[in-house]
Amino acid sequence: MTKAIDAALQAGERIRRVYEDPEADFQVERKADNSPLTIADRRAHEAISALLKAGTPFPILSEEGRQIPYAERAAWTELWIVDPLDGTKEFIKRNGEFTVNIALVRRGVPVMGVIYVPVKEWLYFAAEGLGAFKVEGIRALGAETVDDLMRRGARLPRQEERDAFVVVASRSHSTPETEAYIERMRQAHERVELRSSGSSLKICLIAEGKADVYPRFAPTMEWDTAAGHAIVRVAGGEVRQADGGAPLQYNKEDLLNPWFIVFPHAEG
Numbered sequence: 001m002t003k004a005i006d007a008a009l010q011a012g013e014r015i016r017r018v019y020e021d022p023e024a025d026f027q028v029e030r031k032a033d034n035s036p037l038t039i040a041d042r043r044a045h046e047a048i049s050a051l052l053k054a055g056t057p058f059p060i061l062s063e064e065g066r067q068i069p070y071a072e073r074a075a076w077t078e079l080w081i082v083d084p085l086d087g088t089k090e091f092i093k094r095n096g097e098f099t100v101n102i103a104l105v106r107r108g109v110p111v112m113g114v115i116y117v118p119v120k121e122w123l124y125f126a127a128e129g130l131g132a133f134k135v136e137g138i139r140a141l142g143a144e145t146v147d148d149l150m151r152r153g154a155r156l157p158r159q160e161e162r163d164a165f166v167v168v169a170s171r172s173h174s175t176p177e178t179e180a181y182i183e184r185m186r187q188a189h190e191r192v193e194l195r196s197s198g199s200s201l202k203i204c205l206i207a208e209g210k211a212d213v214y215p216r217f218a219p220t221m222e223w224d225t226a227a228g229h230a231i232v233r234v235a236g237g238e239v240r241q242a243d244g245g246a247p248l249q250y251n252k253e254d255l256l257n258p259w260f261i262v263f264p265h266a267e268g
Contacts, residue, residue, distance in 0.1 A: 001127055004080075004114045005149070006141045007051040008100045011044035011084055012118035013139065015100070018043070019091065019119065040091060044084035044100060052080055058104065061251065063223045070253040078106050081250060083223035087199030096120060097198030103226035108249040113230025115200050124156075124204055125149070126234035132156040132207060156235040157209030157264065165189035168202045168214035168262075177217035177259070185213070203228030206262045207235040214262035217242065222255045228262075238266045 018040040045064035052060055061068065062082040073079075080102060085091060087098030096119035104112035104127075112127040121139055126132035130146075135153035144152075167185055169178060186192045195211055203225065205211040229239045229248060239248045242259040 001112060001114075001125065001130070001146050002141070003051055003055040004102045004104065004112065005123065005125055005146070007048045008102050008114045008116040009123070009139065009141055010051065011047045011100045012116045014043040014047050015040045015085055015091070015098075016118045019094070038085070038088060038091065041085040041088060045082075048082055048084055048100070048102065052082075052102075056080070061223070061255075063221065073251055074253075076251060078104065079251060081105050081110070081223050081226040083200075083227075086224060087201075090198035095198065097201055099199045099201060101200050101223060101227035103230050103250075105226060105250045108251060109247075110226045110230035110233065110250060113227035113234075115204060115227050115231060117201065123149070123153075124207070124231050126156070126207075126231040128234060130234070132231050132235040134204075134208065156207050156231070157237075160209050162193075164191040164193035166193050166195055166205075166211040166213075168205050168211045169194050169196050170202065170216065170218065175217050178215055181215045181217065200224065200228040203232055203239070203262055206237055206264050207232040209235075209264060212264060215242070216261070217259045220257045220260075222250050222252070222257060225257055225260070226250055232262060232264075233266075235264075236266060237262065237264045239263075 041064055045062055058078050058080050059076055060080045060082055064084050083101040085098060086101045090097040100116040102114045103110045115124040121137050123135040123138050133150055133153040133155055135149050167182055202214050206214050239260050239262050242261050248257055248260055
């Protein structure tokens with residue numbers, strides 16, 4: 001856990017240097033799926049890879065890493081799944097809603113997750129047997145231990161009184177299926193409130209107890225969800241496939257996720 005947190009914070013620092021530099025050229029390139037890639041993505045990937053490779057025995061599956069054949073990955077029972085900069089579109093827009101995502105996956109199940117929000121200086125982390133936590137106002141690990149962070153942070157979920165059923169909706173990826181789901185929620189609940197957010201922060205809203213459901217009827221990849229999935233699982237929730245209710249699985253041959261719904265309670 002310490003290595004993953006340190007890697008996320010160091011990656012966040014590299015991203016922040018680019019983001020806060022008024023002279024910085026984001027050098028936007030296009031990946032194979034036409035999504036954007038910046039120098040900040042690359043620098044964050046380098047920081048995470050260096051720390052995790054030096055400090056842990058597990059292989060790394062990263063959005064910015066090389067494409068690894070499934071024949072090789074299929075033998076991995078434990079691995080890191082990493083998105084060095086989740087929300088590159090939000091980064092380019094300079095709205096601050098982008099994250100660093102690191103998850104440890106064991107036999108297809110995310111068992112540990114770290115999400116760092118560099119601009120807001122928020123750190124989410126969770127592991128089976130440990131609990132889920134949010135720490136605010138953190139830029140570097142320093143001499144702090146995980147126990148120190150647990151004492152400093154807030155355990156998730158936190159109880160929040162509200163008079164509406166809160167649905168998390170993607171700011172950039174609304175679809176007819178999402179709109180239909182929201183309409184069903186409006187018919188089932190007296191008052192429905194929509195909350196939008198970028199990147200994996202949407203799953204964090206569920207883990208924190210600030211929202212009741214997050215439907216995602218649009219494409220995502222495993223590295224988009226693995227860290228958030230771990231955090232929401234440990235906080236008592238689950239990420240389930242929209243068409244059958246089974247939890248999302250990881251390190252599949254096809255790294256594209258099926259459509260899913262995030263619930264704050266494991267039973268959905």
